[in-house]
Amino acid sequence: xxxxxxxxxxNPADNAALDRLFNSGTPTTTTTVVSDAPVAAPQAPAPxxxxxxxxxxxxxxxxxVEEPAEDLLGGEDAVDYAALRKAAVDAATVLxxxxxxxxxxxxxxxxxxxxxxxxxxxxxxxxxxxxA
Numbered sequence: 001x002x003x004x005x006x007x008x009x010x011n012p013a014d015n016a017a018l019d020r021l022f023n024s025g026t027p028t029t030t031t032t033v034v035s036d037a038p039v040a041a042p043q044a045p046a047p048x049x050x051x052x053x054x055x056x057x058x059x060x061x062x063x064x065v066e067e068p069a070e071d072l073l074g075g076e077d078a079v080d081y082a083a084l085r086k087a088a089v090d091a092a093t094v095l096x097x098x099x100x101x102x103x104x105x106x107x108x109x110x111x112x113x114x115x116x117x118x119x120x121x122x123x124x125x126x127x128x129x130x131x132a
Contacts, residue, residue, distance in 0.1 A: 081124065
């Protein structure tokens, strides 16, 4: 912040104010130099540097779910393995949370897989039936 007070030193009231302000009541003599040269305006202080802008959070991008292509050989009777796999994962999650992992491990061993994601597509229906 910059404050500028202009006092006329030829005015006795302004001189008295200066004396009280800077000399604590001690009288002094001031000499004023008058010049015809233009007085440069005081320069404003440089603006404070701007803080680095915070990166805007990226909006969450929802993954695009591609619909599986229709089986050209099966027509309308084609099995949607993506939906079956999702159903198998959901059923396995419910089973583990309700009964524990023992029954799930038994069903996976019967299918010949170690994880639900490793169950072959053609055995998904059998796996869902085994844990249901």
